[in-house]
Amino acid sequence: MSSPLFRTRIKFCGMTRPGDVRLAGELGVDAVGFVFAVPSPRRLEPDQAAAMREALAPMVDAVALFMNNDAEEVRQVVGVVRPSLLQFHGDEDEAFCRMFGLPYIKAVAMGAGASPDPLALHARYPSAAGFLLDAHAPGEAGGTGRAFDWSLAPRGMTKPILVAGGLTPDNIHDAVLATRPWGVDVASGVEAPGEAPGVKDGARMRRFVEEVRRADCG
Numbered sequence: 001m002s003s004p005l006f007r008t009r010i011k012f013c014g015m016t017r018p019g020d021v022r023l024a025g026e027l028g029v030d031a032v033g034f035v036f037a038v039p040s041p042r043r044l045e046p047d048q049a050a051a052m053r054e055a056l057a058p059m060v061d062a063v064a065l066f067m068n069n070d071a072e073e074v075r076q077v078v079g080v081v082r083p084s085l086l087q088f089h090g091d092e093d094e095a096f097c098r099m100f101g102l103p104y105i106k107a108v109a110m111g112a113g114a115s116p117d118p119l120a121l122h123a124r125y126p127s128a129a130g131f132l133l134d135a136h137a138p139g140e141a142g143g144t145g146r147a148f149d150w151s152l153a154p155r156g157m158t159k160p161i162l163v164a165g166g167l168t169p170d171n172i173h174d175a176v177l178a179t180r181p182w183g184v185d186v187a188s189g190v191e192a193p194g195e196a197p198g199v200k201d202g203a204r205m206r207r208f209v210e211e212v213r214r215a216d217c218g
């Protein structure tokens with residue numbers, strides 16, 4: 001997608017500290033993600049995420065991320081955290097994804113050379129607000145720091161596409177130019193080296209945003 005007025009949306013995922021959430025807003029990031037997927041090292045309890053939501057600037061989306069969580073847990077998170085968007089990474093079907101009455105993004109596994117058919121995706125999830133192309137293989141968790149082959153990103157998707165997986169300040173410029181997505185999503189690529197997963201690095205966050213904006217001008 002390119003137009004003089006277009007800007008690539010940015011989501012920082014797997015936030016675990018209020019200060020990182022605050023900085024994301026100041027940097028002009030469009031959305032932050034709170035992870036409730038059981039296998040994730042970035043997993044939060046609902047009340048932790050609710051506390052971090054308080055640090056969120058106005059007009060920045062709070063996204064709640066799930067992977068095969070049961071409906072009761074999703075409902076509890078929706079009630080306590082009040083996300084504006086849901087993101088599903090598991091085997092959830094259309095009926096499950098839509099039952100919470102919020103817009104949702106469905107993650108699509110791009111690992112192991114997968115090359116999904118856009119028509120089939122739209123047919124399977126007609127109510128999805130968009131799709132997130134992530135580098136993990138089917139059945140695996142995200143947040144791996146691995147990239148997928150961007151040339152396999154499906155073309156001709158009519159709904160917004162987010163590209164994710166292994167994005168960093170060093171490769172995001174090329175990733176945006178290669179895929180021209182609606183948005184990009186990053187977890188480990190803006191984290192502080194040597195720190196626990198979820199601990200973001202202010203300088204990396206800033207440089208990531210700068211590089212996306214540079215690509216938007218290209």
Ligand SMILES: O=C(O)c1ccccc1NCC(=O)[C@H](O)[C@H](O)COP(=O)(O)O
Pocket residue numbers: 013014033035037039040041042043065067089134135141142143144145146164165166167185186187188189
């Ligand atoms: O981030 C996680 O720990 C995670 C766990 C289980 C399912 C999904 C998860 N993250 C999803 C995301 O949206 C990440 O931003 C995406 O996978 C990219 O991660 P990274 O390669 O670390 O930038």
